Amino acid sequence: MSDADDSKxxxxxxxxxxxxxxxxxxxxxxxxxxxxxTALAQTPGRGSVRHLIYIRLxxxxxxxxxxxxxxxxxxxxxxxxxxxxxxxxxxxxxxxERAGWLEGEANKARRDLGMKSVASFSNEMCVLPxxxxxxxxxxxxxxxxxxxxxxxxxxxxxxTGFMTLVNYGVRARVAEAAAKxxxxxxAFSLGEAGMATGAGTYATYRPPVLxxxxxxxxxxxxxxxxxxxxARVAQGVDERFRARLHLPLRSGADTYQQTRKASSDYGKxxxxxxxxxxxxxxxxxxxxSNRQLRTLLGTDTTGQRxxxxxxLFHFGCPAVFLNQGGYDYxxxxxxxxxxxxxxxxxxxxxxRTALQRMEHPEGGTYWDKTLVxxxxxxxxxxxGSRYNSANGSDHGSDLATRWMSMPFMGGxxxxxxxxxxxxxxxxxxxxxxxxxxxxxxxxxxxMMDLLGADHEGVFPADAPLQDFFA
Numbered sequence: 001m002s003d004a005d006d007s008k009x010x011x012x013x014x015x016x017x018x019x020x021x022x023x024x025x026x027x028x029x030x031x032x033x034x035x036x037x038t039a040l041a042q043t044p045g046r047g048s049v050r051h052l053i054y055i056r057l058x059x060x061x062x063x064x065x066x067x068x069x070x071x072x073x074x075x076x077x078x079x080x081x082x083x084x085x086x087x088x089x090x091x092x093x094x095x096x097e098r099a100g101w102l103e104g105e106a107n108k109a110r111r112d113l114g115m116k117s118v119a120s121f122s123n124e125m126c127v128l129p130x131x132x133x134x135x136x137x138x139x140x141x142x143x144x145x146x147x148x149x150x151x152x153x154x155x156x157x158x159x160t161g162f163m164t165l166v167n168y169g170v171r172a173r174v175a176e177a178a179a180k181x182x183x184x185x186x187a188f189s190l191g192e193a194g195m196a197t198g199a200g201t202y203a204t205y206r207p208p209v210l211x212x213x214x215x216x217x218x219x220x221x222x223x224x225x226x227x228x229x230x231a232r233v234a235q236g237v238d239e240r241f242r243a244r245l246h247l248p249l250r251s252g253a254d255t256y257q258q259t260r261k262a263s264s265d266y267g268k269x270x271x272x273x274x275x276x277x278x279x280x281x282x283x284x285x286x287x288x289s290n291r292q293l294r295t296l297l298g299t300d301t302t303g304q305r306x307x308x309x310x311x312l313f314h315f316g317c318p319a320v321f322l323n324q325g326g327y328d329y330x331x332x333x334x335x336x337x338x339x340x341x342x343x344x345x346x347x348x349x350x351x352r353t354a355l356q357r358m359e360h361p362e363g364g365t366y367w368d369k370t371l372v373x374x375x376x377x378x379x380x381x382x383x384g385s386r387y388n389s390a391n392g393s394d395h396g397s398d399l400a401t402r403w404m405s406m407p408f409m410g411g412x413x414x415x416x417x418x419x420x421x422x423x424x425x426x427x428x429x430x431x432x433x434x435x436x437x438x439x440x441x442x443x444x445x446x447m448m449d450l451l452g453a454d455h456e457g458v459f460p461a462d463a464p465l466q467d468f469f470a
Contacts, residue, residue, distance in 0.1 A: 044469040047452030048412045050362070051370040052166070052319035053309055053351065054447070056151065056192070057344060059328030060144070060395050061376035061404075064431075066341060068129045068405035069093030071428045075400055077334070077386035081119045090127035090422035091405075092119050095338055101298075101346045109295050114353045118345045121352065123420035126413045126468065130424045130437040131375075131404040140378065140402035142395035144328075147377035152194040154441045154459055162444055163187040164198035166319045167205035169453025177316065183265040184316030190305040195321045208266075210308075269315050277307040286314055286366070287359040296350035306347060310354060313366065318451055327376070331390035348372070352409065368411035371450055375406050375443075399431040406443065408468075412450060416469050423467045438465060 064075040070091035084092040099117040133150045166187045187207045189195035198206045281290040297303035309320035355367040380393040381400035424435035441462040448455045449464040
């Protein structure tokens, strides 16, 4: 299939095709009918997590300075850590030791809650050193526009955002809960509209995009102001309007009606006090208070969005996407990257601490049932030096740009025995792959599989990864 064709395929039955076409002509016109249905492949860990936190290190991230640090100085001028946790195979950079948010008496509350430097729990994280947009391509995609499109949708020009695919994939779970009178929140994109695209079959599954970090504006219930008879009149008007439409035009009306009902159902949840993560509430929900979440994750926009993600999970939300930082350091990377990455370190450590403390409604902890993944639109290069001429880094078509060394964290990783493991490897002097290379779409599909989301027809040429459970 082409890069632009990421909609769910719909093919006529074999008998109908053969009525008007010869077998040979059919094979030429529809070759995908004769290929193995790799879209149905699944991992042994399918459905093992209930929630996903997907974080983009914004702007293109120099992965070798953090998660693939056992390489030459030209790729990681900050050096490798000698304080990595025992049993860690992947390349922990010295920058992952940074934890300014733990230092001094002012940060004692974070230490008391259990926060640690990322390097000290590196044996709980699994890293894929060689994730590539297109493993069979002759060169890396180092373009901000096209690289981001691939990150958001899997393809250049992709029409369906990843969070939309997640919502579509868990639709049966949502419908089953609704039949029992339970409203489950959908996946959310916190601040990135590109994660929420989708048309046709996927149109009704686009996730909400929240630009802020809370639901303070949901202070009143507009539906409650309608008298029962007025609500019935409004419903009747909608139903009659839909009935008069030609069949092909009804999907738009269905989308509107579903959105309107969902807004009403979701509004009741959005007014719940536990979603007011900007307030220093000491009320314990799932074993942790909002004040503690603010202590762990911070009070900046990223920290509050991360806290909100954890609270959305309480209401059945399957996945949340958020951006962190800004890493497009064409200059001054030597001075500014350490401080910026310190924020990412705090986010990762805070999420780990919170998830391990939080009690999941289905039993166990949220850590047991949540997957945390970090990625970016591409890696970064310096063309053979520690930094470019402006003490920064660039992006082009080489291996340093190509490899996105993505870390995975959560109970499912630990239980599978992959904590601290490196799924793949590179030659430290030139970054040539000496182990497995994974396609970016396979990684996305793996996240869907672990969530138990239906991914039939999604990225049909890319199967979910089996190596987490090998």
